[in-house]
Amino acid sequence: xxxxxxxxxxxxxxxxxxxxxxxxxxxxxxxxxxxxxxxxxxxxxxxxxxxxxxxxxxxxxxxxxxxxxxxxxxxxxxxxxxxxxxxxxxxxxxxxxxxxxxxxxxxxxxxxxxxxxxxxxxxxxxxxxxxxxxxxxxxxxxxxxxxxxxxxxxxxxxxxxxxxxxxxxxxxxxxxxxxxxxxxxxxxxxxxxxxxxxxxxxxxxxxxxxxxxxxxxxxxxxxxxxxxxxxxxxxxxxxxxxxxxxxxxxxxxxxxxxxxxxxxxxxxxxxxxxxxxxxxxxxxxxxxxxxxxxxxxxxxxxx
Numbered sequence: 001x002x003x004x005x006x007x008x009x010x011x012x013x014x015x016x017x018x019x020x021x022x023x024x025x026x027x028x029x030x031x032x033x034x035x036x037x038x039x040x041x042x043x044x045x046x047x048x049x050x051x052x053x054x055x056x057x058x059x060x061x062x063x064x065x066x067x068x069x070x071x072x073x074x075x076x077x078x079x080x081x082x083x084x085x086x087x088x089x090x091x092x093x094x095x096x097x098x099x100x101x102x103x104x105x106x107x108x109x110x111x112x113x114x115x116x117x118x119x120x121x122x123x124x125x126x127x128x129x130x131x132x133x134x135x136x137x138x139x140x141x142x143x144x145x146x147x148x149x150x151x152x153x154x155x156x157x158x159x160x161x162x163x164x165x166x167x168x169x170x171x172x173x174x175x176x177x178x179x180x181x182x183x184x185x186x187x188x189x190x191x192x193x194x195x196x197x198x199x200x201x202x203x204x205x206x207x208x209x210x211x212x213x214x215x216x217x218x219x220x221x222x223x224x225x226x227x228x229x230x231x232x233x234x235x236x237x238x239x240x241x242x243x244x245x246x247x248x249x250x251x252x253x254x255x256x257x258x259x260x261x262x263x264x265x266x267x268x269x270x271x272x273x274x275x276x277x278x279x280x281x282x283x284x285x286x287x288x289x290x291x292x293x294x295x296x297x298x299x300x301x302x303x
Contacts (some may be wrong), residue, residue, distance in 0.1 A: 001033035001083065004100045006092035007141045008172075008294065010273070011211045011230075012150065013263050014238075016135075020205040022150040023212045024141045025163070029297040032084030032097045034105055036075075045081035052102070055129040066108040066122055089178035091265025095130040096138030099123055103143055116140070116155050149212065158216075164295045166218045169276045171283075171291035173261070175243050177269035204233045224260070227275045231260040241267030249287065259283060 005028045012022025053072055056065060082101060086094040103111065103123060111119065123143065124136025140155070141148045147158035207229045214223035235242065235250050241263060242250060253259040257277055264273045274291065276283045284291055 001035050002101070002104060003031040003033050004097040004104070004142050005145070006030040006086045006094070006097060007138055008092065008273075009138075009265050010167075010170075010215065010294075011208050011262075013265055013267070015205050015208045016150055018201075018205065019152060020208040021212050022137070022148075022208075023158075023215060024137055024148045024150065025158075025294075025298060026141065026145060026147060027092060027294070027297050029292065030084075030086040030092060032082050032086055032094070032101065034075075034080055034101045035083050036079050037081060037083070038079060041083065042079060042081040045083070046076060046079060048098075049081065049102075050076050052098075052126070052129050056126060060125055064122075065125060066111050066114075067103065067126070068106045068108060072102065072106045087178075087270070090270035091179060091267075092271065093138040093142055095127055096123075096142050099127045099139040100143035102126065103139070116157075119143070120155060149216075163215050163218070164298055166215050166220055166223060167295045167298070168293070169220075170294045171274045171276065171280070172264065172271040172294060173274045173287070173289065173291060174271055175246065175269050177243065179266050179268040179270040200233065201237075204230065204237075207233075224275060224277065227260045227262065228254065228257070231262050234262055238263065238267065242272075243269060246272070258286070 005026050008025050008027045010023045010025055012020055016022035049072070053069060053076060056067065057069060062069075082098045084094060084097065086092050086097055088094045100123070103126070111122070114122065120136040120140045122136075123139040124134040127134035127136060127139050137148065137150055137155070144157065147163070149156045149158055207226045211223055211226035211230060214220075214226060231250070232254055235247065235254065239247060246261070250261045253261060253274075259274055259276045259278075262273045262275075264271045273294075274283070276291075280291060280293065
């Protein structure tokens with residue numbers, strides 16, 4: 001089975017919809033791939049693939065989609081499904097990994113000639129089946145197996161291994177509940193014009209860009225400074241996207257500077273990102289949970 005790994009949107013959730021950059025990294029703890037089988041998960045996933053095929057057939061111009069839909073249909077009838085360890089609705093790109101796998105297996109030869117922005121458009125068309133709309137960045141990162149920096153007018157490929165040192169103190173914190181991308185994007189867009197929401201928003205966008213630059217330059221001190229500002233802004237203005245039980249814990253980290261939380265993807269649940277200012281064991285003891293070190297899963301180990 002060809003493995004397609006999960007991803008982390010490290011910085012740029014929501015602000016990338018306006019004018020900031022975004023940074024996406026491969027996260028090789030979880031993965032999925034297309035296989036044939038008859039287990040219970042096979043039936044559910046096979047049904048999902050059938051729905052994807054119907055969506056592509058009915059909603060996308062066949063001349064614009066570079067997927068062999070006939071071959072996909074044949075394999076669906078034979079029982080192909082997407083076997084995955086990627087938690088769904090957790091912000092790690094479960095749908096993006098499925099789309100990447102479909103394009104890898106059923107993509108037409110013309111895909112190889114596409115530039116990165118055109119490839120992103122094609123992947124977005126397919127992933128829209130899951131979310132109504134899609135930027136295409138999740139499946140693009142997963143399809144290419146590369147870190148990406150998303151800018152307003154282009155996408156740059158990155159080597160995630162060069163960032164391992166900077167991200168040694170960055171962890172995933174499991175909220176224990178699933179998220180819902182579509183509804184939270186609608187919340188963000190509806191509140192974007194309010195004076196309360198936009199208070200210091202340009203500064204927030206600037207700190208997102210600063211954080212990305214700090215990661216790329218391996219500057220730990222400036223990363224932590226930007227992370228604190230981002231965390232404080234999200235607690236004040238994105239509170240609806242943070243589980244209510246987590247807000248006091250989030251605030252305590254800001255007050256003590258022992259750790260800083262931020263959203264990981266759309267928020268509402270799933271994983272949150274945490275940057276720690278003290279050893280992992282102490283953080284886990286204080287937070288009464290296990291943390292997943294991001295840097296540990298940035299390289300392909302058994303790929």
